[in-house]
Amino acid sequence: MTLENTIQKIGPLDSAAMKAAEERQSQLTKPAGSLGRLESLSIQLAGITGEARPKFENKSIVVMAGDHGVTEEGVSAFPAEVTPQMVMNFLFGGAAINALAGVSGAKVTVVDMGVASDLPEHPGLISKRVAAGTANMVQGPAMTKEQAVQALEAGIEVVSDLKAQGVSVVGLGDMGIGNTTPSAAIACAIMGASVDEIVGRGTGVDDAGLQRKKDAVAKAIQQNGPDGQDGLDVLMKVGGFEIGGLAGVVLGAAANKMPVVVDGFITTAAAMIAAQICPAVKDYLIPSHCSQESGHEKMLAHLGLKALFDYEMRLGEGSGAAMAMPVVDAAARVLDQMVTFAEAGVSGKEE
Numbered sequence: 001m002t003l004e005n006t007i008q009k010i011g012p013l014d015s016a017a018m019k020a021a022e023e024r025q026s027q028l029t030k031p032a033g034s035l036g037r038l039e040s041l042s043i044q045l046a047g048i049t050g051e052a053r054p055k056f057e058n059k060s061i062v063v064m065a066g067d068h069g070v071t072e073e074g075v076s077a078f079p080a081e082v083t084p085q086m087v088m089n090f091l092f093g094g095a096a097i098n099a100l101a102g103v104s105g106a107k108v109t110v111v112d113m114g115v116a117s118d119l120p121e122h123p124g125l126i127s128k129r130v131a132a133g134t135a136n137m138v139q140g141p142a143m144t145k146e147q148a149v150q151a152l153e154a155g156i157e158v159v160s161d162l163k164a165q166g167v168s169v170v171g172l173g174d175m176g177i178g179n180t181t182p183s184a185a186i187a188c189a190i191m192g193a194s195v196d197e198i199v200g201r202g203t204g205v206d207d208a209g210l211q212r213k214k215d216a217v218a219k220a221i222q223q224n225g226p227d228g229q230d231g232l233d234v235l236m237k238v239g240g241f242e243i244g245g246l247a248g249v250v251l252g253a254a255a256n257k258m259p260v261v262v263d264g265f266i267t268t269a270a271a272m273i274a275a276q277i278c279p280a281v282k283d284y285l286i287p288s289h290c291s292q293e294s295g296h297e298k299m300l301a302h303l304g305l306k307a308l309f310d311y312e313m314r315l316g317e318g319s320g321a322a323m324a325m326p327v328v329d330a331a332a333r334v335l336d337q338m339v340t341f342a343e344a345g346v347s348g349k350e351e
Contacts (some may be wrong), residue, residue, distance in 0.1 A: 003149055004040035004158050007278045009255035013047030021046035021053070022109045027340040031349070037308070037312070041286070041331040048259050048284050049168070053336040055320060056169045056259075059106035059325055060162050062174035062249050063090055063316040064155070066242035067116035067133030069142070071178040073216040077203040080133075083177050084117050090175070090317075091122045097173055097317040104325035106171065108318075111158055112226050113151060114241030128154035137182060141237045148236040149242055152277075155248020156255075163256045169328060170260055171288075172246050172267035173318020177203070178294060184216045185238035187299050189226040190272050200265075200294030200314075231276030239273065246270035251277065254284040261328065263304040263321040264291035264314065268299045275303060288324035289313055 021043045026032055033039065045054045065087045071080050089095045090110045101108050111126045112119055115132035119125060130150050135144040143151075159170055180202035187198045193215040205213065215236075224237035235244050253260045254274075262271050262285055274281050282303055290297050290307035293316040297314040300307060308324055341348040 001156050001161055003152050003156065006251050006255045007154060010251065010278050010280050012280060013044070013283050014050040015047070016054050017050050018043050018047040019334055024052065024335060024340070027094055027342070028338045029341055029344050029346050038334055041328070042335040045259060046335070049257050054332050055336060056329060056332055058167045059104060059169050059171070060109045060167045061097060061101050061106050061171040061173050061322050062109045062111065062158060062317050064111045064242035064245040065175040066240050067176055067337060068178040068182060068240055069134050069136035070174070070220070072136060072215055073138055073212055073269070074137050074209065075181045075205070076178045077205045077209065077212045077226040078177050080116060080177050082180050083175060084115050085121055086175050087115060087119060088111065091124045095317060096315055098320060100319050100322035103322065104329060106322060106325050109158070109162065111245060113154065113245040119242060119347065120238060126158060128158065128245060134240055137185065137233045137238050138216050138223060141224055142182060142239055143236055143241070145232070146237050148232055151241050151244025152248040152251065155245040156252035157248045158245070159252035159258070160256060168258060170258060171318050171321030171325060172247060172249060172260065172263050172270065173321060174242050174246060174263070174266040174316050176240060176242050179240050179242065179266050181213055181216055181236050182240045182243060183266045184213070184295065185220050185271040186234055186243070187295055188217060189234045189238060190223060190228045190276060191227060191298065191302050193295070195296065197298065198295030202293065204267035224259045229276065231273045234276065235273050243270045243273065247273040247277070250274035250281050250285070251340050254303055259286055259328065260284050261286045261288055261321040261324050262319045264316060265293040265296045266316055268296060268303070271303060272299060275315050286324065286328060289320035
């Protein structure tokens with residue numbers, strides 16, 4: 001499915017399904033509003049799916065991987081070879097995301113969007129490789145416009161295939177040494193924020209490394225002049241292949257009426273790209289946690305989102321999205337499996 005066709009398919013949430021869900025919530029055997037955000041989340045899920053009582057049997061965390069030329073600027077505490085090593089760790093089930101996804105029975109879908117070294121063939125690896133890592137955005141655009149569109153359409157293809165396989169909710173995950181740097185540049189470009197507000201320590205760089213990151217983001221924005229109102233332009237000039245792929249997942253999921261559970265700093269940057277391309281996708285986003293990474297809370301606020309929890313995490317991989325999947329399940333199950341006062345023969349609130 002092309003980017004243009006996908007955008008045309010994205011509409012507002014289903015108001016009839018939301019109204020039905022809200023009416024049912026008001027009749028369930030509990031004081032009205034007593035389950036707080038679980039209730040509003042259940043109504044949002046109804047609107048996304050178009051089902052008054054949605055169910056989420058099959059879930060997937062889509063972990064997209066890519067390398068970044070900006071690592072040449074010394075912006076990461078880890079070497080670039082960690083990206084392919086961690087991709088293999090995901091595939092063999094040894095990473096945090098594998099353990100956490102297992103809590104809700106979510107499948108981990110691993111996608112190579114542009115890892116700089118060749119990966120061995122593996123039946124669990126989806127190759128949507130755009131190129132062997134992005135160019136150094138400090139010296140010029142991170143990618144061409146054609147590559148940016150290719151990354152977005154790859155993400156759309158991945159989530160459309162998952163939908164065809166019966167997956168009904170997706171979480172976003174990422175892997176790419178150096179990718180907090182382009183993510184910070186994306187946020188600065190779209191929000192018009194300063195590097196001091198947004199750029200954090202990422203993998204744990206020291207003070208000198210943090211200054212190099214801030215300098216790299218500032219130089220990349222000055223060098224490339226990304227148009228913060230144009231998501232495709234921002235992606236092309238200061239983005240990453242895995243970030244573009246994840247933005248495509250957001251767009252494709254919204255077109256397929258699927259909720260998207262956002263993880264942390266990098267996946268929120270991807271969601272910001274998607275929202276600049278098609279603002280309607282914001283209603284399909286479910287935030288998981290608030291990352292320790294500087295600027296993440298501001299990025300969520302820009303999207304109109306409030307994190308479900310804050311466990312002082314900053315891992316990536318989709319770890320927070322995996323932890324939020326049981327909350328999505330809980331919201332849907334409350335709406336579907338609780339009975340109404342009338343069904344239970346329980347007296348309602350006295351007028």
